[in-house]
Structure formats: C-alpha cells, structure tokens
Amino acid sequence: MTTTTPPRSGAATSADTSPPRRRDRWYRWDVRLSPYLYIAPYFVIFGVFGLYPLLYTAWVSLQERALNDPEGAHWVGLDNYTRLLFHDPYFWNAMGNTISLWLLTTIPQILLALWIAQLLNRRLRSRTLFRMGVLLPNVTSVAAVTLIFAQLFGRDFGLINLALDAFGLGKIDWVAGTASSQVALAVMVVWRWTGYHALVFLAAMQAIPGSVYEAATIDGASARQQFWHITIPMMRSAIVFATIISTTGNMRLLAEPLLFAGGVASGGSDRQFQTGALYLYETAFRQFDFGYGSAIAMLLLIAILLVTGVNYLVTRRIRTD
Amino acid sequence: MRPRGSARRVAGALSAGLLATALLAGCGGAGSGKTKLTIGLFGDFGYADLFTEYEQSHPDIDIVDSVAKYDDHHTSLATHLATNSGAADIEAVDTGYIAQFKQNPKAFVDLNTKGGADLKNRWLSWKWESSLGKGGEQIGYGTDVGGLAICYRKDLFAEAGLPTERDQVGAAWPTWQAFLDLGRQFQARAPQGTKWFDGGPTLFNSIVGQAGVGYYDKSDQVVLKDNAEIKQAWDLVTGGVTAGLSAGLKYSTPEWNTGFKQNQFATVACPAWQMAKIQQQAPDTAGKWDVAPVPGGGGNWGGSYLTVPSQGDHIDQAVELVTWLTAPEQQAKVFTKKGLLPSTPELYDRPEITSYTNPFFSDAPVGKLFTDAARKLEPQYQGPQAGAIQEEMANAMLRVEQGKQSPDESWNQAVGDVQRLIK
Numbered sequence: 001m002t003t004t005t006p007p008r009s010g011a012a013t014s015a016d017t018s019p020p021r022r023r024d025r026w027y028r029w030d031v032r033l034s035p036y037l038y039i040a041p042y043f044v045i046f047g048v049f050g051l052y053p054l055l056y057t058a059w060v061s062l063q064e065r066a067l068n069d070p071e072g073a074h075w076v077g078l079d080n081y082t083r084l085l086f087h088d089p090y091f092w093n094a095m096g097n098t099i100s101l102w103l104l105t106t107i108p109q110i111l112l113a114l115w116i117a118q119l120l121n122r123r124l125r126s127r128t129l130f131r132m133g134v135l136l137p138n139v140t141s142v143a144a145v146t147l148i149f150a151q152l153f154g155r156d157f158g159l160i161n162l163a164l165d166a167f168g169l170g171k172i173d174w175v176a177g178t179a180s181s182q183v184a185l186a187v188m189v190v191w192r193w194t195g196y197h198a199l200v201f202l203a204a205m206q207a208i209p210g211s212v213y214e215a216a217t218i219d220g221a222s223a224r225q226q227f228w229h230i231t232i233p234m235m236r237s238a239i240v241f242a243t244i245i246s247t248t249g250n251m252r253l254l255a256e257p258l259l260f261a262g263g264v265a266s267g268g269s270d271r272q273f274q275t276g277a278l279y280l281y282e283t284a285f286r287q288f289d290f291g292y293g294s295a296i297a298m299l300l301l302i303a304i305l306l307v308t309g310v311n312y313l314v315t316r317r318i319r320t321d
Numbered sequence: 322m323r324p325r326g327s328a329r330r331v332a333g334a335l336s337a338g339l340l341a342t343a344l345l346a347g348c349g350g351a352g353s354g355k356t357k358l359t360i361g362l363f364g365d366f367g368y369a370d371l372f373t374e375y376e377q378s379h380p381d382i383d384i385v386d387s388v389a390k391y392d393d394h395h396t397s398l399a400t401h402l403a404t405n406s407g408a409a410d411i412e413a414v415d416t417g418y419i420a421q422f423k424q425n426p427k428a429f430v431d432l433n434t435k436g437g438a439d440l441k442n443r444w445l446s447w448k449w450e451s452s453l454g455k456g457g458e459q460i461g462y463g464t465d466v467g468g469l470a471i472c473y474r475k476d477l478f479a480e481a482g483l484p485t486e487r488d489q490v491g492a493a494w495p496t497w498q499a500f501l502d503l504g505r506q507f508q509a510r511a512p513q514g515t516k517w518f519d520g521g522p523t524l525f526n527s528i529v530g531q532a533g534v535g536y537y538d539k540s541d542q543v544v545l546k547d548n549a550e551i552k553q554a555w556d557l558v559t560g561g562v563t564a565g566l567s568a569g570l571k572y573s574t575p576e577w578n579t580g581f582k583q584n585q586f587a588t589v590a591c592p593a594w595q596m597a598k599i600q601q602q603a604p605d606t607a608g609k610w611d612v613a614p615v616p617g618g619g620g621n622w623g624g625s626y627l628t629v630p631s632q633g634d635h636i637d638q639a640v641e642l643v644t645w646l647t648a649p650e651q652q653a654k655v656f657t658k659k660g661l662l663p664s665t666p667e668l669y670d671r672p673e674i675t676s677y678t679n680p681f682f683s684d685a686p687v688g689k690l691f692t693d694a695a696r697k698l699e700p701q702y703q704g705p706q707a708g709a710i711q712e713e714m715a716n717a718m719l720r721v722e723q724g725k726q727s728p729d730e731s732w733n734q735a736v737g738d739v740q741r742l743i744k
C-alpha cells in the first residue's frame with residue numbers, strides 16, 4: 001500500500017526500515033504504470049480475439065486456400081478480390097440482398113421502437129412488466145425463433161397462409177419469392193430487436209429534463225410538436241447507436257436466412273435471400289474455399305465501415321437547431 | 322499390458338491415476354490412468370452398448386463420445402483439421418462429405434498401413450472405394466449404408482385404384498420412366514392434397530446415383546454438361562414436376578417431415594435409416610406403408626465412415642477401436658438394435674437380415690430389399706465437390722418446382738453454377 005502522507009510514529013511504522021527514496025520510486029512507477037495495467041485486459045482480449053483474427057483473415061484472403069488442406073495453400077495476391085468484385089454476380093446478389101434486408105429491417109425497427117418507447121414512457125399500470133416484456137424476444141434463442149417463424153411462414157400448413165387463405169387471398173410460397181422471403185426474414189429480425197431498441201430509446205427519453213417540456217407547453221407547443229422538436233433531437237445519440245447496432249447486426253445476418261432455408265447455405269433456390277454473411281459461410285465452411293471466404297469477410301468489413309460512416313453522417317443531421 | 326485380476330486392476334488404476342494427476346495435471350488427461358479415446362459423431366450411430374462392451378474388454382480404454390448436428394459436425398471437423406488441433410481421436414464422416422475430406426488424405430491415418438489392406442473384402446466395393454484418397458490411402462472404414470427402396474402408401478394407392486401388393490407394385494416400375502407413368506395414372510385419381518412423389522431433388526438424386534458416371538469422371542473433371550445420363554434424369558424428373566406429380570418438398574427439411582404426416586405424397590425414395598424417421602415423424606401412418614424395390618435395381622442414400630485424424634495422440638488405440646466398431650459382428654449388433662444397414666455384405670445372407678421385417682411397413686422384408694439394392698449398386702466415382710454440386714442441382718430442381726424457371730432455363734443456370742463452383 002502506498003501512501004502520500006508521511007507515516008506517523010508508532011510500533012508498526014517504526015519497523016518499516018526501507019529508505020524513503022525507494023518508496024518514492026515505487027510510487028512513481030505505480031502512478032505511471034498501473035493505469036495501463038488496468039486497461040490492459042481489454043486490449044489483450046481485443047488483441048487475441050479481435051485484432052489477431054482480423055489480420056489472419058486479411059492474410060488468408062490473399063491466398064488460394066482450402067479449409068481442409070492448409071498445406072496446399074498458395075499466394076495469389078489480390079486475385080480473390082478481383083474475382084469477387086468483377087466476376088462474381090453471386091457476391092453482388094448477396095450484397096444487394098443485404099442492403100434490401102437492411103432497409104426492410106432497420107427502418108421499421110427504429111420507427112416501431114420509437115413508438116413503443118413513447119408508449120412505455122407514459123404512466124402505465126405494471127410498467128416494469130411491460131418494459132421487461134419487450135426485451136423477451138431478444139433473449140430467446142435465434143434458432144428457436146427462426147424455426148417457429150419458418151413454420152408460421154410455411155407454404156402448405158403455415159399459420160399465415162391459413163389466415164390468408166381464409167380471407168380468400170390464396171397461399172404464398174414465402175421461401176420461393178424474392179420479396180416474400182425477404183419480408184418474412186425482416187419480420188423475424190424486427191420482432192427480435194425492436195424491444196431492445198425500445199428500451200434504449202426509453203432510457204434516452206427519460207434522460208430529457210421535464211423542464212424542457214414544461215417550457216414548451218407554456219409556449220403553446222402541441223404534443224406532436226414536442227415529440228418532433230424536443231424528443232427526437234434530444235435522443236440523437238440513442239438513434240445513432242440504434243442504427244449502427246442494427247446495421248452491423250444486419251451485415252452479420254446469418255442464422256435466420258440459413259435456418260429459413262432449412263439449413264441450406266445458398267439462401268433459397270435462386271439465392272433470393274442469401275445475405276453477405278451467409279455467402280461467406282457457404283463459401284468458407286460448406287465449399288471449404290477458405291481464401292475466397294476470407295476475402296468476402298474483408299469486403300464485408302469494409303462495407304460495414306462505409307455504411308456505418310454514411311449512417312453517422314445522416315443521423316448527425318438530426319440536431320437541435 | 323492389461324492387468325487381469327480385479328484387485329490388481331483397481332490398484333493399477335489407482336496408482337496410475339495418482340501418477341497421472343501428479344504428472345499430467347492440466348494436460349487434459351482422463352485422470353484415471355486410462356487412455357481417453359474421444360469420438361465425434363452426428364446423429365445416432367447406435368454405439369452406446371458397444372462402447373460399454375469395449376470398455377469392459379479393454380479396461381485401459383475410456384471412450385468419450387460427443388454428438389453434434391450433421392452440418393456442424395463436419396464444419397468443425399474441417400476447421401479442426403485445418404488448425405491441426407482439436408479433432409477427436411475418431412471422427413465420423415458422412416457419405417455426403419467423404420469426397421471433400423479425402424482430398425487431403427494426409428489429415429487422416431492411412432488405414433491401409435494399419436492392416437486395412439487385408440480387411441478390404443469386408444466391405445461392399447463401392448463403400449470401400451468412395452473413401453479412398455488419390456494415392457490409394459484409405460481414410461475411413463465404412464459403418465452403415467443406406468441402401469435404397471421406394472416406400473409407398475398402400476392406402477393412397479388403393480384410393481387411386483393402383484395395385485397395392487408390393488410384388489405387383491415393384492413389377493409395375495422396373496424403370497424410372499415406368500415409375501413416372503404409374504404416377505400419371507395415380508395423379509389422375511389421387512386423393513385431394515396428395516402428390517405422387519415428395520419432391521424433385523430426392524428423385525433426381527436417386528436416379529443420378531444409379532448412373533455409371535455421376536458428376537465427375539475419374540480424373541476429377543466435372544462432366545455434368547456432357548453426361549447424357551444425368552440430362553436424361555433431369556428431363557424425366559422435371560417432366561414429372563411440370564405434370565404436377567411432385568409435392569415440391571426438399572428432403573431433410575421440416576416441411577418434408579410434415580409431408581409424411583399430412584399424406585402429401587404417396588411414394589418416397591427411402592434408405593434404411595429413413596424407416597426410423599418415418600415411424601417417428603408420422604406414427605399415425607403405421608401399417609399404411611409398404612416397401613417395394615427401387616426402379617433401376619440398385620441404390621444408396623447416406624451411410625457413414627469412421628476416420629482417425631492423424632493429429633491424434635492415441636492413433637493405434639483409435640485404429641483398433643475403429644476396426645472393431647466396423648467389424649461385421651458389431652455392425653450386426655447395430656442393425657438389430659437400430660436398423661442401420663451393415664456395409665459388410667457377408668452379413669447380407671444371414672437370417673437375421675433376410676428375415677428382418679418391419680410391422681410399421683406392413684411387414685415388408687426390408688432387410689432383404691435394402692441389402693439387395695446396396696449389393697446391386699455399381700460404384701460411382703465422387704469428385705471433390707460432389708456434395709456441393711448435389712446442392713446446386715437440388716436448388717435447380719426447386720426453381721422448377723417453385724415455378725421460378727422453366728426446366729431448360731434452370732438446367733442452363735445449374736450448368737453455369739457448377740462451372741463456377743469448380744472455377
């Protein structure tokens with residue numbers, strides 16, 4: 001234990017014979033080094049589980065390499081990338097699906113979450129129950145959720161088709177169509193994540209001081225005006241956070257499309273709902289083309305960085321004027 | 322050396338255990354002085370009793386099995402081989418993946434160098450050949466085979482005015498063409514909501530499996546485009562699909578499983594392991610099923626191998642266990658216990674197999690039906706991406722089923738997709 005005050009004379013301290021010089025030096029080292037030690041665990045863990053795999057993936061992406069034959073790997077430079085970018089329609093198909101699924105999930109998710117947060121922010125009976133309740137979809141297992149939704153969207157005996165049929169609208173082969181399969185997937189994602197975002201939004205709403213609203217009410221602002229001109233701008237950082245989380249989550253969308261197709265990694269018979277992450281999985285882990293899969297992973301990373309940047313620029317425009 | 326007396330065994334185990342804990346603490350040893358053999362499986366191989374039996378006769382061996390899902394198992398095996406660590410001492414590999422894994426025979430112990438060359442005649446020749454590496458290395462011993470027959474619904478056949486006796490039914494479809502012709506007859510008077518067969522992909526795979534040459538020739542060239550037999554199969558099956566004979570389901574999906582229960586199809590190409598699944602999925606259909614020989618004679622769907630990854634620490638013990646587990650005596654036990662068909666033809670004439678019937682399937686002589694098909698099957702060479710090509714072809718068939726493309730469009734796209742797959 002280091003201490004800055006000189007020790008009082010006493011039985012315990014008089015036994016301490018170490019010269020004050022050395023203790024000063026210890027103290028200096030302590031002050032200078034211990035902060036780094038405190039933050040070291042994060043960086044060590046990040047280095048081992050984040051940075052190293054990233055660099056390794058970058059290295060593998062420059063090789064022609066089979067997952068089950070690492071010794072047969074050889075260097076091909078940027079070949080994987082040129083093939084992906086200029087000669088692989090399925091990569092662009094997967095990226096296109098990722099973008100359309102991103103739009104189909106993020107926008108309804110944010111709007112619904114705002115609406116739910118607004119509802120939860122009122123004085124409700126058994127508020128805590130509802131607030132915890134919206135988080136339930138988020139803590140259920142993805143696999144279970146997807147399997148149940150896949151049943152709901154089943155062609156022959158799915159509940160949704162039964163309902164459509166009862167209204168005389170006919171049955172839809174959800175998995176077969178491009179739009180229908182993506183809508184079904186979007187419903188799964190939105191159902192899963194809306195509650196989570198609603199809670200984040202609720203916290204942000206409650207952080208807005210009541211006096212702002214009082215002042216607005218005195219100035220004659222309607223509830224609607226208050227929502228658009230006070231609540232939304234003051235929740236900016238929460239909205240930025242939510243869009244970034246849902247964007248990166250969407251770029252990694254894998255389990256839903258995989259299980260929706262019954263475990264087949266092609267994402268539908270014509271790849272109509274194959275996402276970027278699923279294409280990466282199919283290439284690297286079903287076809288064992290590890291080098292090419294790593295190149296897809298690197299491009300996905302770049303895409304995430306780009307989209308997050310655009311996200312940030314757009315949401316930055318929501319500001320208090 | 323194994324200690325014999327039980328007192329000595331306990332003492333030996335104790336002292337070895339103490340030694341092991343003292344010396345190997347933290348090395349992941351079993352801690353009991355026994356050699357721990359790990360075995361990675363998928364699904365139910367019916368081995369539980371055999372493990373106990375083996376441990377009793379080999380007190381120094383402790384078998385620990387872990388079971389994963391089909392795709393997860395093979396994916397993690399591939400990564401474990403790639404990183405050269407983490408694989409179990411024994412790993413099961415399915416027929417659908419064996420062609421991919423045998424591309425890198427170095428990752429596995431060549432069983433031919435461990436006495437395999439002398440055991441070769443135990444197995445069906447096609448079973449033995451399909452796990453051979455390029456240089457003749459044997460990477461795994463065969464466990465079960467699927468065989469192939471047609472499971473059909475007697476009650477639905479009767480409703481549509483078709484013969485229901487299995488001999489008559491089998492005689493009515495000597496070829497796949499005859500099978501589909503009978504289907505057209507069936508469909509004209511079929512009960513509401515029932516189709517002739519489950520889905521194009523199942524049928525297509527069954528026909529392709531009988532061809533002398535499949536997707537690859539022996540020099541690993543993909544011959545899909547020029548293989549007339551495959552194109553014929555394609556035209557035949559898509560003809561059936563466009564005529565409305567197919568329920569449009571893909572094998573091994575939840576929807577397919579539901580189809581059994583909901584009477585969505587009257588026939589399905591059916592390997593031996595399928596019987597347990599049907600009984601489980603659709604218990605209400607007991608007694609309504611029967612089994613007839615598959616058109617074209619021979620066939621196989623599924624079956625597995627046990628391999629010994631060369632990264633293991635207990636290779637000799639692992640090889641010994643694999644040899645024992647796949648020996649005819651043990652395969653016979655698995656058959657009586659779980660109905661998994663042996664891959665060793667010397668068992669096929671034994672009364673327990675020839676007289677094996679299944680009441681769920683109207684007491685059809687399934688033991689004989691499936692082994693006949695396995696025996697008649699001609700070996701077909703499987704190239705490295707055979708599994709992935711099969712997936713592309715299943716997708717191609719589904720595009721026709723879903724009305725997304727015409728048979729010709731879908732075929733052309735499939736040829737391109739397969740070309741792209743192999744670069």
